[in-house]
C-alpha cells in the first residue's frame with residue numbers, strides 16, 4: 001500500500017473539461033430544473049393566462065367588457081357549485097385550497113422546522129439538504145402533505161415528531177403515513193392475468209422514500225356520520241360503512257376477509273355491526289349474502305333484526321335448546337359446526353375448479369356474525385363445548401376466506417386469553433378502549449405509536465375508532481354510521497331474505513352520505 005492507502009496498481013486518470021462545457025452542463029442542469037418546476041405550477045399558469053386575457057380585454061374592448069366577463073365567470077362558478085358540488089370541489093375548491101395552504105402555511109415554515117427537528121443534513125459541499133416538500137392535497141378537513149425523505153431517513157424519524165408538526169402548522173393532529181411506489185406495469189400485468197381467469201395475488205406493495213403527513217385541520221368525526229345509501233347490489237369488496245378523517249367514505253372489503261371489532265362498553269360496536277348488515281341489505285334480500293348471527297347477550301343486540309338472518313342463535317334460553325340439562329353453550333358449538341360443514345361442502349365442490357368462491361344468489365357469501373365473542377371463547381364453562389367452539393372457530397378463520405365464509409366478531413376485551421385467535425382477523429377495528437396498551441393488542445404491535453390512541457377517544461364520540469387492514473400497517477381513524485331501532489325495523493321489512501321489491505317501488509335512500517360536504521356542512 002502506498003502512502004495514500006490506495007492500491008498502487010490502480011491509476012486514476014485526470015480528465016480535463018473545458019470551461020465552456022462546465023458552463024453548459026451547469027446551465028443545462030439548472031435550466032432543466034427551472035423548466036420542470038414551471039411545468040408543475042398550474043396556479044402560475046392559470047394566473048398568467050388570466051392576466052393576459054384580462055389585459056387583452058382591457059386594451060382591446062375596454063373595462064366594461066372585462067367586468068362583464070368577470071361577472072359571467074363568477075356566476076358560472078356559483079352555478080357549478082350549486083348544481084354539481086362534487087365536481088366543483090374536485091376541480092376548483094380543493095385544488096385552490098391545496099395551493100393556498102401550501103403557499104401560506106407549509107412553505108414558509110418548512111425549512112426552519114426541518115432544521116429544528118434535525119431532519120436536515122449537509123452534503124459533501126456543505127450544502128444544506130432538506131426533506132423535499134412535494135405537494136399538498138387538501139380536502140375540507142385534511143391537508144395531505146407529501147415529503148421526500150433524505151437518503152438514510154425512515155418513516156419513524158418523522159412519526160416521532162408528529163406532535164411537533166401538528167403544533168407548528170396549528171393542526172388538530174398529524175399522522176405520518178407511508179406511500180407505496182406506483183407499480184403501473186406490474187398492476188397492468190396483474191389485471192390482464194386476472195381478466196384471463198388466472199388467479200394471481202396482486203403485486204406486493206413496494207416501499208418508497210416518499211411519505212405523507214396528514215394534518216387534521218377540522219375534525220369531521222365530531223358530528224355523527226349519516227347513514228349511507230344502500231346499494232342495489234352490495235360491492236363486497238368495498239362496502240361504505242364509515243367516514244375517514246379526510247371526510248371521505250371508508251370502505252370495508254368483506255370478501256375473503258374476517259373482521260374483528262373491539263371496544264369498551266358503549267363505544268359503538270353495535271353501529272359497526274349494523275352498518276355492515278345494512279350495507280348488505282339488498283344482497284341479503286336476493287340471497288347473495290346469508291347472515292348467521294350468534295347473539296350471546298340473550299338476543300339483546302340482534303333480536304330486532306332476526307328476520308334478516310338465515311340462522312340466529314342467542315344461547316341461554318334459546319328455544320332450539322329443549323333439553324334443560326344440556327349446556328346452552330353446546331348450541332354455540334353446533335351453530336359453528338354447521339358453518340364448518342358448509343365450509344367443507346364448498347371445499348369439496350370447488351376443489352380443482354376455483355381457488356376463490358364467487359358469491360351468487362343460491363351460493364351466497366356466508367357472514368358469521370358473533371356479538372360478544374368472549375362468550376364463545378373465554379367465558380364458556382362447559383369443557384366439551386369450549387373445545388368444540390375453539391376448533392370450529394379456528395377452522396372458519398383459517399380456511400373460510402377462500403370458500404366465502406366470513407367471520408365478523410365483536411367484543412370488549414382484546415387480551416390474548418380472551419380472543420386467542422385475534423391474529424386470524426385481517427381487518428380489525430379498535431373503538432374507544434380503556435387502557436393505552438389495548439390498541440396494540442387489537443390492531444397489532446406499533447399501532448398506538450402510529451397514532452391509534454384509542455384510550456383518548458372521548459365517550460361523547462361513540463362509533464369513532466381506528467381501523468387497520470392487512471395490507472397497511474397504518475391505522476385509519478374513522479366514524480361509523482349509527483343505525484337506530486327504527487331503521488332496523490325498516491331494514492327488516494325491506495331486506496329480509498326473499499322480501500319482494502314491489503315493481504316501481506323506490507326503496508327510500510334514507511339519509512345518504514357520499515362525501516365530505518354532507519358530513520362537514
Ligand SMILES: Nc1ncnc2c1ncn2[C@@H]1O[C@H](COP(=O)(O)OP(=O)(O)OP(=O)(O)O)[C@@H](O)[C@H]1O
Nearest residue numbers: 224264265266267268269270271462463480481482
Ligand atoms: N356511530 C355512532 N354515532 C353516534 N352515536 C352512536 C354511534 N354508535 C353508538 N352510538 C350511541 O352510543 C350508544 C351505545 O352504542 P352501542 O350500544 O353500539 O355500544 P356498544 O359498544 O355495542 O356497547 P355494549 O358493549 O355495552 O353493547 C348508542 O345507544 C347510541 O346512542
